[in-house]
Amino acid sequence: MTELFEPLTVRGTTIPNRVWMSPMCTYSALSEGPDVGAPNDFHVAHYAARAAGGVGLAVVEATGVLPEGRISPYDLGLWDDSQIPAHRRLAGAIADAGAVPGIQLAHAGRKASMERPWLGGEPVSADDGGWSVSGPSAIAFPGYPEPAAMTLTDISDVVAAWTEASRRALEAGYEVVEVHGAHGYLLHSFLSPLSNNRTDNYGGSLENRARIVLEVLDAVRSVWPADKPVFLRISTTDWVTEDAEDGREAWTVEDSIVLSRWATEHGADLIDASSGALVPAKIPHREDYQTRNAALLKAASGTLVAAVGRISDPVAAQELLATESADAVFIGRALLRDASWANNAAAALGARGRFIRQYDYAV
Numbered sequence: 001m002t003e004l005f006e007p008l009t010v011r012g013t014t015i016p017n018r019v020w021m022s023p024m025c026t027y028s029a030l031s032e033g034p035d036v037g038a039p040n041d042f043h044v045a046h047y048a049a050r051a052a053g054g055v056g057l058a059v060v061e062a063t064g065v066l067p068e069g070r071i072s073p074y075d076l077g078l079w080d081d082s083q084i085p086a087h088r089r090l091a092g093a094i095a096d097a098g099a100v101p102g103i104q105l106a107h108a109g110r111k112a113s114m115e116r117p118w119l120g121g122e123p124v125s126a127d128d129g130g131w132s133v134s135g136p137s138a139i140a141f142p143g144y145p146e147p148a149a150m151t152l153t154d155i156s157d158v159v160a161a162w163t164e165a166s167r168r169a170l171e172a173g174y175e176v177v178e179v180h181g182a183h184g185y186l187l188h189s190f191l192s193p194l195s196n197n198r199t200d201n202y203g204g205s206l207e208n209r210a211r212i213v214l215e216v217l218d219a220v221r222s223v224w225p226a227d228k229p230v231f232l233r234i235s236t237t238d239w240v241t242e243d244a245e246d247g248r249e250a251w252t253v254e255d256s257i258v259l260s261r262w263a264t265e266h267g268a269d270l271i272d273a274s275s276g277a278l279v280p281a282k283i284p285h286r287e288d289y290q291t292r293n294a295a296l297l298k299a300a301s302g303t304l305v306a307a308v309g310r311i312s313d314p315v316a317a318q319e320l321l322a323t324e325s326a327d328a329v330f331i332g333r334a335l336l337r338d339a340s341w342a343n344n345a346a347a348a349l350g351a352r353g354r355f356i357r358q359y360d361y362a363v
């Protein structure tokens, strides 16, 4: 049996297989004008190609719930109703090509307002179309501008923006919303004591640091139908083993297990187990550096878990499922290299891919 190509039903949504396209920014939207943040022909071609290539679910890249929540000025957005029609076209193209359309809703926090990676990835100044950033505390990502510490009103505005963006995602026809709680962006920066030294209800204890994440999940669920899935992507660890100089500890796998349980109670159906990117850190050079945390999380929390990170071999991907280390795999860079990775994997494993049309004759 090839579990990788078995369907997975989450709430009322059946995803035809467990090879999923990981959200990956393409930084290819317009940065200004009436179509700012809107998916265009490039996005349609890029995502539809991977959907046609056999993934069961394609999660559209980090999409800003607010303009200042974009990583770069060229990110996708869903902060305005005017962006819905272009997203509807993208979600429809993914669905027409046979995959379930999902979208990752995000706020980049203190890591916002950056240049596109291939142009250096440095902070963009306000003169060049950038903006000032904010976060839980006035603690900068090393080398980046210092963020403004968010007020309680700022926090409730961001949570409300997630509600509105989810409503728009629903109107656009997406079937899955993934909340981006990883990679040092806003929600992760609240979770980790390395970036959060608040003394109010949003800082200090694990419960307080997790509060905004659970509020965002509640906000999404307040508009997202009960028969549609909500995912949460987290960084399972900051990869900081020693305590910081001032004695503050980092975010750990144990914290992630607790958060996963709470997240389930707040309507998350699946934890997408990524890691790192809160601070520069040494990440182990081993294939399973990240997928082993997914397995730990799955065993300890009992929730559905997707593994991601350095998965490029179909046999290894299948093994993650067969050993119950994960319920699905997100494929990132391997799908950038080969849009048909999923169908090729099915052929390599002797499984039937999602497509039984021309593809059967091509292998």
Ligand SMILES: Cc1cc2nc3c(=O)[nH]c(=O)nc-3n(C[C@H](O)[C@H](O)[C@H](O)COP(=O)(O)O)c2cc1C
Binding pocket: 022, 023, 024, 025, 026, 061, 062, 104, 180, 182, 183, 233, 274, 308, 309, 310, 311, 330, 331, 332, 333, 334
């Ligand atoms: C170009 C690029 C853009 C990415 N953008 C996002 C993103 O928008 N949201 C996110 O959660 N992760 C993002 N990631 C991380 C990927 O989703 C994935 O977790 C990571 O690349 C590890 O998987 P891989 O080894 O299969 O590539 C990005 C990665 C790449 C290479």
